[in-house]
Structure formats: C-alpha cells, structure tokens
Amino acid sequence: MRKSFVSVVTLFVFALSVCVGFAGPAFAAARIGISMPTQSLQRWNQDGANMKAQFEAAGYEVDLQFGGDNEVPVQVAQIENMISGGCKVLVISAIDGSSLTTVLEDAKAQGIPVIAYDRLIMNTDAVSYYATFDNFKVGTLQGEFIRNQLNLDSDAGPFNIELFTGDPGDNNINFFFGGAMHILQPYIDSGKLVVPSGQVTRDQAATPGWSTERAQSRMENLITANGYGPNGTVLHAVYSSNDSVANGITNALVGAGYTADNFPILTGQDCDVTSMKNILAGTQSMSIFKDTRTLAAQVVKMVDAILKGEEPEVNDTETYDNGTGIIPSFLCDPVFCTVDNYRELLIDSGYYTEDQLR
Ligand code: GAL
Numbered sequence: 068m069r070k071s072f073v074s075v076v077t078l079f080v081f082a083l084s085v086c087v088g089f090a091g092p093a094f095a096a097a098r099i100g101i102s103m104p105t106q107s108l109q110r111w112n113q114d115g116a117n118m119k120a121q122f123e124a125a126g127y128e129v130d131l132q133f134g135g136d137n138e139v140p141v142q143v144a145q146i147e148n149m150i151s152g153g154c155k156v157l158v159i160s161a162i163d164g165s166s167l168t169t170v171l172e173d174a175k176a177q178g179i180p181v182i183a184y185d186r187l188i189m190n191t192d193a194v195s196y197y198a199t200f201d202n203f204k205v206g207t208l209q210g211e212f213i214r215n216q217l218n219l220d221s222d223a224g225p226f227n228i229e230l231f232t233g234d235p236g237d238n239n240i241n242f243f244f245g246g247a248m249h250i251l252q253p254y255i256d257s258g259k260l261v262v263p264s265g266q267v268t269r270d271q272a273a274t275p276g277w278s279t280e281r282a283q284s285r286m287e288n289l290i291t292a293n294g295y296g297p298n299g300t301v302l303h304a305v306y307s308s309n310d311s312v313a314n315g316i317t318n319a320l321v322g323a324g325y326t327a328d329n330f331p332i333l334t335g336q337d338c339d340v341t342s343m344k345n346i347l348a349g350t351q352s353m354s355i356f357k358d359t360r361t362l363a364a365q366v367v368k369m370v371d372a373i374l375k376g377e378e379p380e381v382n383d384t385e386t387y388d389n390g391t392g393i394i395p396s397f398l399c400d401p402v403f404c405t406v407d408n409y410r411e412l413l414i415d416s417g418y419y420t421e422d423q424l425r
Pocket of ligand 1: 110277311336
C-alpha cells in the first residue's frame with residue numbers, strides 16, 4: 068500500500084516536472100530582442116517601455132536596446148548580440164531601413180523570426196511580419212488637414228506652403244510624404260498652392276535623422292530666402308511629417324516673430340509632449356495620435372502566435388513590399404489630434420495627464 072502511494076506520488080511529481088519543463092519555463096522564459104532606433108525622441112522611449120512592460124506581463128524575458136543616437140553600427144552590433152544571446156524573436160525598428168541586410172542573414176540562418184516594427188526593413192527576406200500604423204493614412208490626414216484649414220476647394224488663394232519630411236533612410240517617409248502630396252499635389256498643379264522655395268521633391272524636403280535642429284536651420288534659411296514673416300511674405304502653411312521636425316519649424320517661426328495670432332498652419336505626428344504644448348499655445352496646428360500601447364499589444368500577440376506555431380493576425384497583404392516581396396502587415400489606425408479633441412484622445416485614455424501638457 069505504502070509502496071504504491073509512493074510510486075503514485077513519484078509519478079505525479081515526475082509528470083508535473085515534465086509539464087513544467089516542457090510547457091512552463093521553456094515557453095515563459097523565451098527571450099525577445101527589441102531594437103529601437105534612438106533614445107533621443109520621446110516616441111521610441113515610449114514604444115520600448117510599452118513593449119517591455121507588455122512582453123514581461125505575458126511572461127517573456129526582454130532584451131531592449133536603443134541604437135545610440137540613431138547610430139546604425141550600434142544598432143547592428145546590438146542585433147548581433149541578440150542573435151548570439153539566444154533571442155527567439157527580434158522586433159526591430161530600423162534606423163536606416165536598408166542597413167540591416169547582412170545582420171539579418173544571420174537571424175534567418177538561425178531560424179529567428181523578425182518583426183519590422185513601425186518602419187519597414189528593406190531588401191531582406193529575413194523579415195516575417197510588419198507591425199505599424201497606416202503610414203499612408205498618416206500623410207493623408209495631414210494633407211487633408213491643410214486642405215481643409217486653407218479651404219482649398221472654395222477659397223481663391225493662391226496660398227504659400229513649404230514642405231518638410233523626415234529621414235531619407237526611413238521608408239515611412241515615402242508613405243507620409245506620398246500620402247500628403249497625394250492630397251496637396253493637385254492644388255500645387257493648379258497653382259492654388261505655391262511652394263515659393265521650389266523645394267517640392269521628397270529629397271528636397273527631407274530632414275536627416277528627423278532632427279529638430281536641422282529642420283530649424285532649413286526653416287530659418289527658407290524664411291531668409293523668401294522674406295517670410297508676420298510683416299513680410301505671407302506663409303500660409305508648412306507641411307511637416309512629424310513632431311520633432313515641426314518643433315524645429317516652430318522654433319524658427321517664433322524666432323521670426325510669428326505668434327499664435329498669425330501662425331502658419333503646421334502639421335506634425337506623434338503627439339509628443341513638446342508638440343502638444345505648442346498645439347495648446349497655438350504654435351503648431353495638429354499632430355497625429357498613434358497610440359503606441361496598441362501597437363505594442365499587437366506585436367505581443369504576433370510574437371505569441373509565432374512561438375505557438377500559429378499564423379499571426381495581419382490586415383494588409385498588399386501595401387508593403389520591401390524589395391524581396393510583400394511583407395504581411397498589421398496596420399493600426401492613426402487619428403488626428405488638435406486642441407479640440409486632445410482631451411478625449413490623450414487625457415481620457417490615460418496616455419498623458421493634463422499636468423504633463425502644461
Ligand atoms: C517614423 C515614425 C514616426 C516618427 C519618426 C521619427 O518612422 O513612424 O512616428 O517618430 O519616425 O522618429
């Protein structure tokens with residue numbers, strides 16, 4: 068009797084340890100490598116923190132790294148370490164979408180799936196999935212905002228505008244700038260919108276590193292060259308693809324004497340704190356809210372599915388070709404944010420407290 072009790076207990080303990088050994092820690096301890104481009108913009112700190120928290124809450128171990136201040140070799144070295152350190156999945160937001168081909172060959176050779184996060188990684192078949200916001204819609208919302216604010220369909224114009232986008236190595240700018248120009252180009256073609264500088268191409272409008280300082284100095288040059296100012300040539304609008312660039316434009320315009328009363332329409336993206344303060348002060352007109360908590364949650368779901376051998380949920384299999392074919396994507400929905408709806412979007416949802424924006 069005693070003997071059989073002992074063997075039942077032994078069997079139970081053995082069965083339990085087998086279960087724990089195969090299902091518990093082995094799965095729960097899977098390490099995820101998260102590579103973000105920079106710590107110098109609020110956006111990526113938030114993305115990194117959200118993902119780390121959500122992955123850890125789901126039982127994963129996280130190796131979170133930031134690529135210095137947008138330094139490609141640093142990002143490459145960090146990804147190499149993630150691969151050799153046993154990460155089971157890599158989640159990467161590339162500094163330069165075309166600079167990870169070689170390092171990701173290693174990931175592929177070792178069967179490590181790669182999720183491109185927010186920015187598509189180009190020219191490598193190592194990328195399994197892409198999780199982002201609908202980047203073309205971001206640009207479209209920005210373009211529509213300018214069109215509506217200037218009443219381009221009803222007012223005679225002509226209206227002066229200058230154009231700013233982001234880093235030329237970031238594939239997203241093709242969609243931000245492309246989406247905005249898809250709305251604005253017909254008005255430029257008809258002469259209702261005029262770009263006095265003549266700087267109308269994506270490359271002419273680019274801002275390396277999405278740098279606030281570079282955007283500021285380009286805007287200062289445009290002000291000087293075209294005589295813009297509250298008492299000079301009227302500047303009706305400035306298209307900016309994101310907030311870090313918009314901040315530089317705001318600095319230059321304020322430096323030239325513009326105030327909330329005569330400020331040109333100025334777009335942005337990310338709802339960064341500095342931009343939200345500018346929006347409340349009247350020195351930026353709008354931003355695009357991309358709730359990074361939603362994107363992080365989507366990526367955790369994707370990774371879960373991949374590690375369980377299931378197909379992750381995607382909602383776009385047509386738009387994002389990285390040069391090796393279409394990458395199945397999940398696109399989250401961006402919305403525009405102004406002084407009129409920021410409370411509902413940002414405060415009521417717990418993204419910020421009112422105090423953070425004052
Ligand atoms: C883009 C991103 C934007 C913005 C920008 C600068 O790729 O989609 O939200 O943050 O980079 O970091």
